[in-house]
Amino acid sequence: MIKYAVRRTLQAIPVLLGISMIIYAILLIAPGGPEARFAQNPRITADQIAAFRHRWGLDQPIPIQYCKWLGVCGDKPFLVNALPGGTIELAGVRIELPGGDNGVLHGDFGFSVVNGEPVAAIIGDRLPATLILAGTAWVIWVIIAFISGVYAAVKRYSLFDSALTVFNYVGFSFPTFWLGIMLITVFAGSLHVLPAGGMWNARTVPPFGTSEYWAFFGSQPLNALADLGTHMILPVFTLVVVSIAYDSRFVRSSMLEALNQDYIRTARAKGVPERGVVFRHALRNALLPVITNLGLEIPFLFTGAFVTETIFSWPGMGFQFIQSTASFDYPVLMGLLSVTAVVTVFANLAADLTYAIVDPRVKYD
Amino acid sequence: MTEIETPRVKELTPAELEAIQLERPDFEVKLESLSQWQLAWRRFKKHRLAIVGAVLFFGMCAVAAFGPFLLPYNFYTIPTPDKFVYAGRPPSLAHPFGETGGLQRDVLTLVVNGARLSLLIGVGASIVGATIGAIVGGVAGYFGGWIDNLLMRIVDIMLSLPLLFVILVVSKFLGGGSWYLIMFIFAIFSWPGISRLVRSLFLSLRGEDYVDAARAAGVGDVRIIFRHILPNAMSPIIVAATLSVASVIISEAFVSFLGFGVDVTTPTWGNVLSNSLNFITVGNWWWPLFPGLAIVVTVLGINFMGDGLRDALDPRARE
Numbered sequence: 001m002i003k004y005a006v007r008r009t010l011q012a013i014p015v016l017l018g019i020s021m022i023i024y025a026i027l028l029i030a031p032g033g034p035e036a037r038f039a040q041n042p043r044i045t046a047d048q049i050a051a052f053r054h055r056w057g058l059d060q061p062i063p064i065q066y067c068k069w070l071g072v073c074g075d076k077p078f079l080v081n082a083l084p085g086g087t088i089e090l091a092g093v094r095i096e097l098p099g100g101d102n103g104v105l106h107g108d109f110g111f112s113v114v115n116g117e118p119v120a121a122i123i124g125d126r127l128p129a130t131l132i133l134a135g136t137a138w139v140i141w142v143i144i145a146f147i148s149g150v151y152a153a154v155k156r157y158s159l160f161d162s163a164l165t166v167f168n169y170v171g172f173s174f175p176t177f178w179l180g181i182m183l184i185t186v187f188a189g190s191l192h193v194l195p196a197g198g199m200w201n202a203r204t205v206p207p208f209g210t211s212e213y214w215a216f217f218g219s220q221p222l223n224a225l226a227d228l229g230t231h232m233i234l235p236v237f238t239l240v241v242v243s244i245a246y247d248s249r250f251v252r253s254s255m256l257e258a259l260n261q262d263y264i265r266t267a268r269a270k271g272v273p274e275r276g277v278v279f280r281h282a283l284r285n286a287l288l289p290v291i292t293n294l295g296l297e298i299p300f301l302f303t304g305a306f307v308t309e310t311i312f313s314w315p316g317m318g319f320q321f322i323q324s325t326a327s328f329d330y331p332v333l334m335g336l337l338s339v340t341a342v343v344t345v346f347a348n349l350a351a352d353l354t355y356a357i358v359d360p361r362v363k364y365d
Numbered sequence: 366m367t368e369i370e371t372p373r374v375k376e377l378t379p380a381e382l383e384a385i386q387l388e389r390p391d392f393e394v395k396l397e398s399l400s401q402w403q404l405a406w407r408r409f410k411k412h413r414l415a416i417v418g419a420v421l422f423f424g425m426c427a428v429a430a431f432g433p434f435l436l437p438y439n440f441y442t443i444p445t446p447d448k449f450v451y452a453g454r455p456p457s458l459a460h461p462f463g464e465t466g467g468l469q470r471d472v473l474t475l476v477v478n479g480a481r482l483s484l485l486i487g488v489g490a491s492i493v494g495a496t497i498g499a500i501v502g503g504v505a506g507y508f509g510g511w512i513d514n515l516l517m518r519i520v521d522i523m524l525s526l527p528l529l530f531v532i533l534v535v536s537k538f539l540g541g542g543s544w545y546l547i548m549f550i551f552a553i554f555s556w557p558g559i560s561r562l563v564r565s566l567f568l569s570l571r572g573e574d575y576v577d578a579a580r581a582a583g584v585g586d587v588r589i590i591f592r593h594i595l596p597n598a599m600s601p602i603i604v605a606a607t608l609s610v611a612s613v614i615i616s617e618a619f620v621s622f623l624g625f626g627v628d629v630t631t632p633t634w635g636n637v638l639s640n641s642l643n644f645i646t647v648g649n650w651w652w653p654l655f656p657g658l659a660i661v662v663t664v665l666g667i668n669f670m671g672d673g674l675r676d677a678l679d680p681r682a683r684e
Binding site: 011014015018019022023026029030092137162168169172173174175176177181182184185186188189190196299302303306307309310318321326327328333336337341344345348 | 454518519521522523524525526527529532533534535537538539540611612615618619622623627630638641642645646647649650653654657660661664665668
């Protein structure tokens with residue numbers, strides 16, 4: 001088991017490296033490159049552009065540029081630079097760490113081309129909004145999918161089961177973004193009962209994330225929550241509706257499989273009441289694959305939340321992503337992609353390890 | 366105890382023999398030999414939902430192919446170029462899908478013309494993607510070892526990225542907005558899932574006796590992969606490719622909707638939706654409704670068809 005965990009963790013390292021290479025390749029296809037903004041300026045000579053390229057290391061071979069972006073190369077020797085750098089204070093003793101401080105490995109994604117802010121700060125600003133939206137929707141859809149899936153499996157071939165199957169088919173076929181547009185058209189465009197987008201009412205509430213916002217939240221928590229809630233109804237609903245389909249189908253089939261096992265027949269034969277059979281015997285075993293599946297779903301959660309954010313102008317990472325794509329802000333794009341991919345890799349790893357721990361029947365070579 | 370009677374064999378004269386051979390039963394016996402595909406087609410026909418799906422999908426294809434010629438309006442002629450209205454008009458007899466705001470265009474014309482590229486990109490990208498996936502998965506599953514390890518790590522890497530958003534960026538950065546470039550980009554990012562599937566199929570099929578027999582007969586690796594294993598792995602690949610058409614259509618609509626896909630002057634369902642967003646606060650529900658419904662109908666049809674194909678091509682996979 002420990003051997004499996006170690007091997008599985010080590011396997012994640014080349015995957016992370018490969019992800020960083022693909023993301024770096026995106027920078028290479030970015031049109032123009034960093035010196036593009038000088039191209040239209042008649043006062044800047046070719047020599048000056050060459051000096052600029054030299055100053056920022058753009059005249060070096062691409063592998064070296066990549067190595068520096070990653071943080072493996074830098075002021076310190078090769079590979080040593082990848083270790084944690086800077087100084088830390090432990091019990092009053094200052095310890096110099098051997099590593100460097102540049103590059104993605106040290107959380108340094110560079111600066112936005114558009115406004116010069118550090119990429120890490122931009123992502124840090126946007127992350128809470130995404131987590132609020134995705135987290136709320138995730139909790140709701142998992143609960144609904146779970147209850148409906150279990151119920152459909154217990155009452156197989158009932159009206160509810162058929163209705164859920166039809167709903168799942170339609171849910172699979174619904175484009176997330178179109179559902180969002182239709183909801184805005186109806187509830188904001190025609191009925192004028194809910195806001196068309198955004199995360200706060202700009203007339204009455206300070207911008208989200210600022211200290212004023214939290215002060216407002218502290219002084220009028222009910223108003224602030226009501227404001228946040230009305231802005232969340234449509235995006236959360238969109239995300240929940242399109243996401244239930246897959247999970248409820250998964251829960252249903254997992255539960256059906258558990259209900260078909262021999263130990264269920266044994267329990268019934270022993271006279272265990274049906275409620276006990278379902279909840280004590282079947283449900284517990286049906287839960288295992290479901291829990292793992294939740295971890296594997298993280299990338300879909302991100303994609304779904306990103307798509308929903310763009311439709312509802314929800315100021316999260318997905319919304320930032322679209323803005324940055326439109327303005328060719330490639331350092332921000334690379335940062336956002338890196339964060340998403342790294343979270344995905346670790347979520348998959350966690351799901352695999354959890355499964356290995358909770359289900360002793362699974363054998364690993 | 367009874368005496369056992371030994372049967373007496375009667376010698377037949379050649380004339381009698383011929384008479385027996387010429388004798389025909391008084392009913393017609395027709396032996397029909399059916400190929401795998403004919404058997405699959407029989408099962409597919411019995412699957413009612415699959416037939417509904419096929420009708421929806423191929424109906425939409427027919428609309429895409431012939432619709433633009435049958436409509437009274439042309440996509441490239443704007444009815445009232447000198448007039449710009451804010452709100453559109455709801456569905457009426459002359460315009461069953463309503464009229465848009467802005468240039469007051471017929472929504473039906475937009476939807477019918479948009480079907481062409483949306484379907485073309487979905488089908489084209491899926492075919493190319495499934496081909497790449499089959500080759501990569503086949504090589505990985507057949508040869509195993511370090512090749513398998515390398516290719517599957519690449520697949521892991523691809524599947525860890527939010528691919529829809531990588532497609533967005535690549536599409537924007539490569540620019541142009543030509544439909545075949547978009548199709549190519551979708552193909553490049555849609556093979557990893559299928560390659561995993563094909564690999565697992567090849568892993569189990571390469572141990573079959575007929576593969577050993579072929580190898581013993583001196584058949585080369587390439588021929589074994591493509592002539593002996595691939596045909597037997599075809600059914601799940603076809604099902605996966607069919608279902609991938611649906612996801613490409615949805616993703617392409619999203620990318621075009623954001624303005625990073627096919628050029629805005631070209632009709633696609635995503636572009637029609639994209640234009641409707643500028644007028645969203647007017648509450649012209651018919652403008653985004655119908656292109657979206659076209660997507661839902663197509664995707665629903667493809668999903669039904671995919672389920673039917675799975676049952677028809679691979680009866681073992683049924684629950």
